Amino acid sequence: MSDAIPLARTDAALIALRRILRATEQYERELAQAVGLTPAKLRVLQILSAETGRPAPPSRLAGRMGVSQATVTALVDQLETRGYVLRERSVADRRQLLVRLTQAGAEALAQAPDALQQNFVQGFQALQDWEQAMLVASLERVAAMLNASGIDASPVLTLGEIGRPRG
Amino acid sequence: MSDAIPLARTDAALIALRRILRATEQYERELAQAVGLTPAKLRVLQILSAETGRPAPPSRLAGRMGVSQATVTALVDQLETRGYVLRERSVADRRQLLVRLTQAGAEALAQAPDALQQNFVQGFQALQDWEQAMLVASLERVAAMLNASGIDASPVLTLGEIGRPRG
DNA sequence: GGCGATTCTTTGCCAATCGAAGCATCCCCA
DNA sequence: TGGGGATGCTTCGATTGGCAAAGAATCGCC
Numbered sequence: 001m002s003d004a005i006p007l008a009r010t011d012a013a014l015i016a017l018r019r020i021l022r023a024t025e026q027y028e029r030e031l032a033q034a035v036g037l038t039p040a041k042l043r044v045l046q047i048l049s050a051e052t053g054r055p056a057p058p059s060r061l062a063g064r065m066g067v068s069q070a071t072v073t074a075l076v077d078q079l080e081t082r083g084y085v086l087r088e089r090s091v092a093d094r095r096q097l098l099v100r101l102t103q104a105g106a107e108a109l110a111q112a113p114d115a116l117q118q119n120f121v122q123g124f125q126a127l128q129d130w131e132q133a134m135l136v137a138s139l140e141r142v143a144a145m146l147n148a149s150g151i152d153a154s155p156v157l158t159l160g161e162i163g164r165p166r167g
Numbered sequence: 168m169s170d171a172i173p174l175a176r177t178d179a180a181l182i183a184l185r186r187i188l189r190a191t192e193q194y195e196r197e198l199a200q201a202v203g204l205t206p207a208k209l210r211v212l213q214i215l216s217a218e219t220g221r222p223a224p225p226s227r228l229a230g231r232m233g234v235s236q237a238t239v240t241a242l243v244d245q246l247e248t249r250g251y252v253l254r255e256r257s258v259a260d261r262r263q264l265l266v267r268l269t270q271a272g273a274e275a276l277a278q279a280p281d282a283l284q285q286n287f288v289q290g291f292q293a294l295q296d297w298e299q300a301m302l303v304a305s306l307e308r309v310a311a312m313l314n315a316s317g318i319d320a321s322p323v324l325t326l327g328e329i330g331r332p333r334g
Numbered sequence: 335g336g337c338g339a340t341t342c343t344t345t346g347c348c349a350a351t352c353g354a355a356g357c358a359t360c361c362c363c364a
Numbered sequence: 365t366g367g368g369g370a371t372g373c374t375t376c377g378a379t380t381g382g383c384a385a386a387g388a389a390t391c392g393c394c
Contacts (some may be wrong), residue, residue, distance in 0.1 A: 038380065040381060095391065133384070
């Protein structure tokens with residue numbers, strides 16, 4: 001069991017990473033389902049919402065999501081059908097569209113409240129101050145390591161809206 | 168706590184988490200592509216490989232991957248067609264199948280060397296001993312928090328084979 | 335004025351995934 | 365010993381997410 005080789009530590013780190021990954025993916029799925037959406041569509045709404053209400057062109061959404069524009073088109077189509085977003089032509093550049101979150105979309109999004117980060121946020125906030133700081137530092141460090149290869153890694157909070165003292 | 172708004176820290180943690188997520192997903196895609204496989208199929212091979220060569224029943228694969236058995240059936244079908252795995256009936260319980268990694272499968276897997284964790288593993292191993300320990304502790308802590316909702320979170324190293332000092 | 339670049343959509347395709355139904359086999363218990 | 369229910373897997377049908385390539389509208393520069 002207790003190996004002498006130091007590599008076991010790398011293993012442990014990767015295993016933990018993988019668990020984080022899986023847990024988060026699963027959360028995302030559950031969250032989406034709770035709102036009656038699919039994960040991809042939910043992500044669109046979340047990105048839009050994270051832009052503080054400003055409409056965003058499909059190209060931007062594609063960049064943020066790391067998918068092609070064709071995919072975004074399909075997703076926006078479906079969201080538009082449900083009335084969660086709407087397309088408006090940009091006046092400055094008429095080639096460009098702007099996808100805007102509607103009232104209905106924002107409400108749908110709001111229905112996916114904590115549910116998701118419940119566990120994490122609660123656990124996190126129960127920690128001592130220095131522990132929180134350490135965790136954040138560690139996570140950012142890991143992210144930086146992984147990100148060394150130059151991924152965009154937009155800071156979009158796909159995990160749901162956060163930092164809102166509910167109520 | 169001294170800070171006026173402690174929530175900013177939660178935000179930071181979630182953002183970092185999200186970046187880790189995205190980076191890893193993208194890595195996975197690249198890795199799979201390098202081997203000429205899709206992420207899902209690659210994952211099957213990896214799990215099989217992680218079991219140190221012992222064949223595993225589809226149910227186990229499904230559990231590890233967090234997908235349904237129907238999905239595993241489809242994936243194994245395709246891997247079998249390519250000769251990367253083969254199915255054998257269990258003698259102990261003839262309802263059960265065992266999926267075994269073939270030589271060809273192992274070789275395909277071996278072609279997906281580091282590539283993936285290159286960045287992470289190298290960065291990680293360059294750290295001081297205590298830093299490594301701290302990171303592992305932090306990651307495991309985060310995983311535990313997320314996992315509080317009772318996700319299986321198998322310790323399978325879907326990130327690829329690890330602990331290999333690159334040759 | 336026109337040609338190349340940009341932005342989005344359309345079309346046609348494939349991979350991943352699920353639920354439900356179906357089938358073989360096992361195991362318990364009367 | 366023989367059912368009957370549980371278990372393990374596959375099949376079937378459907379949906380979602382995703383891409384590449386071709387098409388259409390518009391822009392901007394020369």
